[in-house]
Amino acid sequence: MALSQTQKQMSQLEFEQFRDLIYQESRIALRPHKKMLVMNRLAKRLRELNMDSYGDYYKYVVSTKGRQEELARMVDAITTNTTQFFRExxxxxxxxxxxxxxxxxxxxxxxxxxxxxxxxxxxxxxxxxxxxxxxxxxxxxxxxxxxxxxxxxxxxxxxxxxxxxxxxxxxxxxxxxxxxxxxxxxxxxxxxxxxxxxxxxxxxxxxxxxxxxxxxxxxxxxxxxxxxxxxxxxxxxxxxxxxxxxxxxxxxxxxxxxxxxxxxxxxxxxxxxxxxxxxx
Ligand SMILES: C[S@@+](CC[C@H](N)C(=O)[O-])C[C@H]1O[C@@H](n2cnc3c(N)ncnc32)[C@H](O)[C@@H]1O
Structure with missing residues (x-):
């Protein structure tokens, strides 16, 4: 059974792995204090894939199948899309x-x-x-x-x-x-x-x-x-x-x-x- 959202934690190592992968893919440079942001933004992907841990999700994303099917979605989940008409x-x-x-x-x-x-x-x-x-x-x-x-x-x-x-x-x-x-x-x-x-x-x-x-x-x-x-x-x-x-x-x-x-x-x-x- 999937663990509830509040029980899912991301280790420091996992955070650094995601950070490196995100940088490689998009050059978005996440600072060390952004672990919570990464956890929150990826939580939806874990839920949708019915995965129990960030570690499992990382392994999936870097697998051959994951690179084809999930990597772009992961980057998508991380990007900040805030915008508005007639901004500035x-x-x-x-x-x-x-x-x-x-x-x-x-x-x-x-x-x-x-x-x-x-x-x-x-x-x-x-x-x-x-x-x-x-x-x-x-x-x-x-x-x-x-x-x-x-x-x-x-x-x-x-x-x-x-x-x-x-x-x-x-x-x-x-x-x-x-x-x-x-x-x-x-x-x-x-x-x-x-x-x-x-x-x-x-x-x-x-x-x-x-x-x-x-x-x-x-x-x-x-x-x-x-x-x-x-x-x-x-x-x-x-x-x-x-x-x-x-x-x-x-x-x-x-x-x-x-x-x-x-x-x-x-x-x-x-x-x-x-x-x-x-x-x-
Ligand atoms: C905050 S929005 C800005 C939208 C708009 N330019 C504005 O100023 O209102 C930033 C956008 O940059 C995109 N983005 C981030 N990294 C990118 C990359 N490496 N290549 C292309 N777009 C990227 C995000 O997906 C997001 O939609």
């Missing part, structure tokens, strides 16, 4: 005031403006970017926009692709925009096709080498994810973003994230916003 409003004001008027200008050609929301979680970030771009195009018609939205978490990506949110999740969206871009159902809303079709969703681990098609971006969003990585991982990732951005392209980080003290060629524009120089 000042960045969207900056897009409206400075970025869209320049990037959407047809004098730059008719090719789409390419944006990457690279840790998109459940979709609120790329849908907000899409709304912001469509509103800018309504004010002044210009180049089309295409958004790649990616994350490591399968479950977050499922929600993002579906585009259905409970009403309390959209309370931060101005009512006019809510009516324009969402269909209303019973206690829920669904993103309208006009917005959904701007976005392509994909599973990408930021710490894998970037595939060749990841290039030529005008803007990359990497918000509220590098806080989970160690310094070396952060620096490697910033170098990869530098390569995939066009000259003059923008990098948006989360409000508590900075490139300060890192060896990169990005130029500081405003808090958490950086630009790849036009010429070097």
């Amino acid at each position: 409003g000042k960045q969207f004001e900056f897009l409206d005031g400075h970025v869209w008027p320049h990037l959407l200008d047809l004098k730059l050609g008719s090719a789409a403006v390419r944006i990457w929301s690279s840790a998109c979680s459940t979709g609120e970030e790329p849908y907000t970017i899409g709304i912001s771009a469509l509103e800018a195009q309504r004010r002044s018609p210009g180049r089309p926009v295409s958004i790649l939205a990616s994350d490591i978490s399968d479950s977050a990506l499922r929600t993002a692709r579906e585009g259905i949110y409970p009403e309390d999740k959209v309370s931060g969206i101005p009512v006019v925009l809510l009516h324009k871009y969402f269909l209303k159902g019973a206690g829920r809303v669904k993103v309208k096709p006009e917005l959904q079709r701007l976005i392509e969703f994909d599973k990408i681990n930021l710490n894998d080498p970037f595939q060749r098609q990841l290039k030529g971006f005008d803007i990359v969003f990497c918000r509220n994810v590098i806080i989970y990585f160690d310094r070396q991982t952060q620096e490697e990732l910033m170098m990869k973003y530098y390569e995939v951005l066009r000259p003059g392209g923008y990098l948006f980080l989360g409000h508590s994230e900075t490139l300060h003290g890192m060896a990169t060629d990005f130029e500081f524009i405003m808090a958490s916003v950086y630009q790849k120089p036009t010429r070097r």
Whole structure:
């Protein structure tokens, strides 16, 4: 019979094994005091698999079958997916005031403006970017926009692709925009096709080498994810973003994230916003 949840304990050794495995898979660097967090987040997996101990679960995850069937779920359980529509409003004001008027200008050609929301979680970030771009195009018609939205978490990506949110999740969206871009159902809303079709969703681990098609971006969003990585991982990732951005392209980080003290060629524009120089 399965032990009750309160009886399950994780030894220090087991914690360190999980910590190393999580780091190998996602580069999420869990500090030594995060044992309780790991226990709580993996408890659901143990329950669902009807397993009695974290030790058994670890053995399963690293087995050949577990690597195929459980490893991604384990990483999924560990990730923090907190997000919201119009998060960090000042960045969207900056897009409206400075970025869209320049990037959407047809004098730059008719090719789409390419944006990457690279840790998109459940979709609120790329849908907000899409709304912001469509509103800018309504004010002044210009180049089309295409958004790649990616994350490591399968479950977050499922929600993002579906585009259905409970009403309390959209309370931060101005009512006019809510009516324009969402269909209303019973206690829920669904993103309208006009917005959904701007976005392509994909599973990408930021710490894998970037595939060749990841290039030529005008803007990359990497918000509220590098806080989970160690310094070396952060620096490697910033170098990869530098390569995939066009000259003059923008990098948006989360409000508590900075490139300060890192060896990169990005130029500081405003808090958490950086630009790849036009010429070097
Ligand atoms: C706190 S959410 C941030 C969501 C959104 N960018 C925002 O600022 O509201 C962090 C996201 O990073 C994702 N993540 C963590 N490690 C990752 C990795 N190695 N590659 C890709 N995504 C990762 C998580 O799955 C999670 O959805």
